[in-house]
Amino acid sequence: MLPKNARLTTSEDFAQATKSGSRLTSEHLVGYLYIKGASVKPETVSAKCGLIVNKSVGGSVKRHRIARQIRHDLAPLISKLPTHSLLVIRVLKGNPSFTEEVNTVVSSLLTRTVERKVRA
Numbered sequence: 001m002l003p004k005n006a007r008l009t010t011s012e013d014f015a016q017a018t019k020s021g022s023r024l025t026s027e028h029l030v031g032y033l034y035i036k037g038a039s040v041k042p043e044t045v046s047a048k049c050g051l052i053v054n055k056s057v058g059g060s061v062k063r064h065r066i067a068r069q070i071r072h073d074l075a076p077l078i079s080k081l082p083t084h085s086l087l088v089i090r091v092l093k094g095n096p097s098f099t100e101e102v103n104t105v106v107s108s109l110l111t112r113t114v115e116r117k118v119r120a
Helices: 011-020 060-080 099-119
Strands: 022-025 029-035 048-053 085-091
Touching (some): 022 099, 048 060, 060 099, 085 099
Parallel strands (some): 048 085
């Protein structure tokens, strides 16, 4: 389970991450990572994560099961994310196990974002 202070809750944060963040697509997931600048509010220091699971993935029970599984997989990865970052995972297809794919998407996004910041 994600801690309460690590959850994305506003539509503005979701929009900012999905429109302005780095994107990485895998077979079943799309990951977006956006790192905010220094001009953010001090109470939003920790990284925040959110999920998007569309109805095309399956029925309500299946979508909620997938969301719980991905939240469980993301919980240990939050500490690896930079402060002030927003991570959004979009599920494209239902899959019995996302653990390895979530780890791969998050680590690849981190690498890509760090490389972009070094080049800039």
